[in-house]
Each structure stands twice: as structure tokens, then as C-alpha cells.
Amino acid sequence: MDVGYVVIGAGMAGLATARALADAGRDAVVVEARGRIGGRVYTPRIDRDSGRISTIGADPMWADGAGQTPVDLGASWIHGITGNPIAELARQYSIATAPGKNREPTFIGPDGARLPRKKLVGTLDRTLDRAATLAWAEPSDLSLSDAIARVRKTRDHRKGAALDLGLSWLSLIMGTDIDTLSARHWDQDDELGGGDVVFPGGYDHIPRALVNDLDIWLDSPVTEIARDGEHVRITTDSRTVSADAVIVTVPLGVLKARTISFVPDLPDKKWAAVDRLGVGLLNKIALVFAERFWPRQLEQVVVAPQREPDITGFSCVQTTEHPVLLAWLAGRTARLLEARSDSELADMAIHTVSRTLGRPAPDPAGVLVSRWASDPHSMGSYSYIPVGATGREYDHLAEPIRPWLYFAGEACHRAHPGTVHGAYLSGQEAAAAAMADEPDRPGYTISPRLT
């Protein structure tokens, strides 16, 4: 089978690429490893009465049944609605959003007492500023934790515990331990303003809105991408397809694992970027309850660990009909706990919630757990800049091998890595670059769309 374009991966980057190609009249096939679209935007539904879990494949017409609670196990928020293309999509497709207060958690110290948020965040910000100044004065990069250790002023035990709590909040945000982050470059990305929002009906309404008439092959993991004369041959575990050009949008973790072979091999600069960037891990333990039992001021909580490994954060982010508490795990703790069973993890989460509230939490009606590191189609949650990397690697990862091989995905967007909007924008940019190169492809004619 011959097509104009093959897009590998039906996450936000892949769907944005395919949508842009299809809207410009190009024929494109999306080849996706999983039996569903959305990638790291993933919203299974849990039936509150039976506890049964359902997942939407690629059906844009699928509607939630009564008693079903959508739970976002991947992305939850549109981070900053101003100038954000995901907010624009939500408006365009009339997908409901609600304010998502994820910036003002309540901090609970090791003795169970609440710590003053403003003071704690102020100390954290000042410490991070001093760590950045120190990092730039050093002859070479060092880890954020080393830089912080050197600028930490306080010897006061209580203040030190408050700073540690702030740092565990940071590691939940970054999806990695702070000793892995570059002290110079860890926050080089651009934040969008306007506040964050969530999707009460589930984030997956966004990828589903993009599907429309796209030709998507599900359950088709790609194993090889090979230049074959003037064409590119894409091999999955069950078939092959030939295209004029390919856009690869698989996650950085999948590229690191060398799951797909490239013939000829990718340039050293590309592999260096793949290897230098880091892939973090953020996991969620979602507890679905019959009714809410926690006070509003304990909707977002960062709590000191009581043992290692332990849960250090939980929050109620989705304003669903059926209340959901998400317990958060990041970095090494998350990696370690992926081996535990759902019920062990649920017990841990319930214990943390009960300890924080000072009374036993009820049994949840349902439990959902993510394991993004052991998932062979993601192999981590999202990218970060480790010690020694600078952020330039994002640009190197995005560089096409003209005029036949293009790259997109959250780790290809230097300004907005690790986000849904970064993935979406990178997909649009890759599609535009691929179409601009069409005159350079020998024998290329714009073939009619297949669907």
C-alpha cells in the first residue's frame, strides 16, 4: 500500500500532524501501537456500581453512560489558557472546562501540622533563585539538589522540613527527583498565563475531537522505518506500508529504548539528543468515591513522607459528578511502586488521606492506577533536562531528516516540553515542514485523500 504520509503515533502530536495534513488535502495514515488513541492523554471510565473499567478506542462518538466516572490517568490540566491551542480546541469543539486550582496546595509537615503556604513558597522561590545564581557561577552544570544543598541557609529544623516539602512538590511537578535536574536549565520552558483548567468530562475529548475522518490503524506497533528508493517503508508487526514521508511522534522513552529501527540509522546528533534528555515518571493512584468527604481546603495537599517510599501528594482535580482523589507519585518512588499491586497502592493512598484528615477515609468505589514507566508505548511520563543537557536537545530532536523523515512530540518542543500543548504545536510544525519540503521529494504528486 502506498500513501503520501504515514504518521507514527496517535497521541496529541500525531493527531495534530495528521489533522494538519488531512486539512491541507494530503492523504495520511496514522499507525498506532495501542488499541486506543490519545497516548499520554488517557481517560478510562470507571463504573461506580460494578467497578468495571472501560476505555475508548478511537470512537469520537462514544458517550459516557450514567454512573461512569472519567478519570484522567495522563494529563489533567491545560497549563495556562492564554494563547494555548488546547484551550482554543476546547472552545472550538464546545468541550467543557472548569478552573483547575493546582498552584496552591496545602502543605502538611512531618508532625501533621499545616505549614504557612505563602512563607513556604517564598522560601522555595528564593532558594531556587540562589541555586540558579550559584549554578551559573560554577565552571560547569550541577544537579539542582547539589546547588540547593550549597545555598540552603537555614539550620532551623522546622524551616528545613518546610523547604524539603516545597522540593517534594517541585519533584511532583517535574515528574522526577530534583537530583536528576540540571541546576542551570531545568526550567528553561515558557509558561503560559491565564490560569489552568481541567476537563470535567475527561481530557480525552480533545484527541477525540481531532479524529473525525482520519485513517487510523490501531494495535499496530511500528518496528522499522526504512528508506526504500524514493519511498519510506514502515513495518509493523503485521503489515508494511510505503509512504513518501514519515512523521515519527513516539515518546522519547520509546526512542531511548530503540524499539524502532531506522534504516539508514539516525545521525549521531539525533541519538545524542535522545540519550541526553531525561524521561521522568509521574504516576497517579485514582480513588473514586461515592461522595466527597474531605474539606475544600484539603483539595490539594503536599504531605511529608512517613517512610520510604511514601505518597507525598494528593488532590481532587476533576470536578466530576463522582468525586475522585488522585494520589501522586514521582521519580524513583513512582518507579519502585510500579511493581506493587493496585490494592496495595490503594491502601497506601487511603492511609495517606486518612492520616492527613485525621480520620479514616471510606473505602473507594473504584481504583485506577497508572504505570507509565512499564508501559512499553510510553516508557515514562514526560521529558526533563538532566545535568549536562541544555534544552538545545529539544531542537535537535525536532530536526527533520529532509525530505523524508520528520519528528514531533512533547520532547520536540523546546518552549513547551512535557505538555499537551507542546505536543500539539510540535505536530502542527512537523506537518508544515513536511509539506513545505514536497517539491524536494522526487516524483512527489499530491495524491487524493484515501478517506
Ligand SMILES: Cc1cc2nc3c(=O)[nH]c(=O)nc-3n(C[C@H](O)[C@H](O)[C@H](O)COP(=O)(O)OP(=O)(O)OC[C@H]3O[C@@H](n4cnc5c(N)ncnc54)[C@H](O)[C@@H]3O)c2cc1C
Ligand atoms: C501522569 C501524567 C500527567 C500529565 N499531566 C499533564 C498536564 O496536566 N498538562 C499537560 O499539558 N501535560 C501533562 N502531561 C504531559 C502530556 O500528557 C504529554 O506531554 C503529551 O500528551 C504527549 O503527547 P505526544 O503526542 O508527544 O506523546 P504520546 O501521547 O505518548 O503519543 C505517542 C503515541 O505513540 C504511540 N507509540 C509508541 N510506540 C509506538 C510504535 N512503536 N508504533 C506506533 N505507535 C507507537 C503511543 O502509543 C502513543 O499513542 C502529563 C503526562 C503524564 C504521563
